[in-house]
Amino acid sequence: MDSIDAAIPATHKALLLNSTRDPYDIAVVQRPTPKAGPGSAVLRVLAVGVLTYAGKVYSGRKPYPYPTPLVPGLTSIGRVSAVGPDATVLKPGQLVFFDCFINGRDSPEARCLSGLSAGMNAASNVLLEGEWRDSTFAEYAKVPLENCHLLNEARLCGSPADGGLGYTIEDLAFLFYISVPFGGLRSVNVQAGEKVIVTPATGAYGSAAVLAALAMGAQVIAMGRDAAKLEKIKAYGPKGRIRTVLNTGDMDADIKELTRDGPADVFFDISPGKAFTSTHFRSCIHSLRLGGRVSMMGVHDGLPMPMMHMLINDITLKPRWMYSVEDMRVMIRLLEAGYLSLRGIRTVGTFPLEQFSQAFDAAAEMAGPCVQVLITP
Structure with missing residues (x-):
């Protein structure tokens, strides 16, 4: 049996891109909430970074290889809601960093970016066209177990008086960049x-x-x-x-x-x-x-x-295109040790799913070091 959080609703809100025709067909819709199976986890999405060119990508003005319909998204911070039967460490309630760079388990040639790009070959296309088509511009998202990196919430978000680093969820979302x-x-x-x-x-x-x-x-x-x-x-x-x-x-x-x-x-x-x-x-x-x-x-x-x-x-x-799983593990270790600092990160806008268009516009206009725009479903 899957480990399932009883609080998960039967349906949830998601941003669904149906077509890139002009004007492009994209809207927030109500969909069945995904269920965790072998090799996967379901996350309650808390914060997702928005690319500066998101509006161009999802309108087709900057063509990216992705199938439609598609729930867009990217790397995010989320909380585990359910895990499949083969999960060994992840448990409901834990805070995780979801890495959007999905690799094929049976082929190193298969690589895609969740909610953004199907990759450069037929093997990569399988990942985004099938099991991992729906990404994180949604209240809940089913993602590969190996792309969920456990975060020490007490250390990262706890009060400095108690040995914590005092970061917010929004600060942690800058790990995307x-x-x-x-x-x-x-x-x-x-x-x-x-x-x-x-x-x-x-x-x-x-x-x-x-x-x-x-x-x-x-x-x-x-x-x-x-x-x-x-x-x-x-x-x-x-x-x-x-x-x-x-x-x-x-x-x-x-x-x-x-x-x-x-x-x-x-x-x-x-x-x-x-x-x-x-x-x-x-x-x-x-x-x-x-x-x-x-x-x-x-x-x-x-x-x-x-x-x-x-x-x-x-x-x-x-x-180099992107990174390895081990790179992400090292990055998080440096963050939790205090060597990687998120002090001074500026979140210039946080938007609910319904304001995705405003989020895309705000991201296109942001400029300067260590700034970000987030969607917080």
Whole structure:
């Protein structure tokens, strides 16, 4: 028998995307509440991050490969309501971090993003077209057991007077942004004491990369084009651990500033596709030491690289899509130990399901480091 919370209602509210036709067909509807089976858990969804481009993705203006009808969603913070018979640790009532990056249990080639993207091959499509079609823009969501990471609620949300860290559920939801660059930084084996260039460092993912690198014990060189936003970044780390560099487009000047106190060990990039022509790629790579590493998480097909320089200086280039399950476990351990700090996270808007359109609009307009918009079903 499944372990089931008797308080789970027979039906629940969910945001259902029926079609991306213009105007797109999306609305909050009443649906049967999912039931936990082998390999799954049902979560009461508490807070879900909203992508800046959510409105474009779910209207079809930014085409993503997903089936319809679909309950959209993403990584979230939830409370376990029910678990399948093979659950060994998870129990109803526990607080968890749900990781939206679902991997096929019988194939490493099958990978999808819950509520967002079916992946790049037929095996990946099976995941989102079938068992895991409905995601977390809903009051309840059925998710894979292995994607639920138990959180020490007493430690994370408890009063500092009692040994807690005093975080809110909304603060914890920012793990959605941190998870992605954390995987990229781990893929190039960032070590304590190393120097890491992060660019662009002033957006949600870039500022999250700064927090992740600091948690790993690194020194951070935060690079960007907005001096005012860069100045705000300094407040997110101990004095002397974050240095900022303005991306001027003058390669020689930028390299000189990046290497002012010696070459860096790692360059982490998560810039958008429109940054394709930016000079920062070459500036940052030329600022690495012999044997330096590059973690690329931006999407830049055909990006010209300084290959001769990279060859001579034994530079490792590591593209990475998302992260591993172990990356998420390490991230949560660092959070609970107090090394990964969520101080200063700004939630600029929280919206119920019925105000999904306002949430999408607010997310599209948010700017600056460590900011987020949430849907709280």
